[in-house]
Amino acid sequence: MGRLREIVFESRSAPALARFWASALDGYAVRAYDQAEIDRLAALGLTPETDPVVLVDGPGPSLCVHQVPGRDYTNNRVHLDIAAADRAAEVERLLALGARVQREAAGYTVMLDPEGNQFCVVASPLQPEPST
Incomplete structure (x- = not known):
């Protein structure tokens, strides 16, 4: 395997x-x-x-x-999911590094790196995000 x-x-x-x-x-x-x-x-x-x-x-x-x-490319076929205890803070940190938000969804944020590759920021499975 x-x-x-x-x-x-x-x-x-x-x-x-x-x-x-x-x-x-x-x-x-x-x-x-x-x-x-x-x-x-x-x-x-x-x-x-x-x-x-x-x-x-x-x-x-x-x-x-x-x-x-x-x-x-308009879309990549493979992407990374980044787990974070504080999703909003991680999104802000990545924005400061040059990423962009493509869209928000329940439990995750779809982002683009500086060259447009998609990736997601998700709530850490050990510390789920509070309900809003």
Whole structure:
């Protein structure tokens, strides 16, 4: 049986989108570049700031942000659900990072990352949101 290895995002700018997701998710960070990887990129005329494939590691599956020239999608087929004890506060934090709200629904908020990829912010299953 297969195991989830990583979640892949197609992107216009892999480094910028990787930084967004590293900041958006608790315990995640852009994978550090060792000297061998910096040398490999340099041989291709690239740097970490122009790398077309950037990995983001954390306590769960890795995220792979892959730059795709000419990307033009109206909807993505895979998205992340981010659980938060205080959904409204998490939505505000993500807005400050550059996300946008697409729509509100009962128990979750559909958001768009800076490149328009959908994701949802949901109430943490351990601490459900109070009824309104």
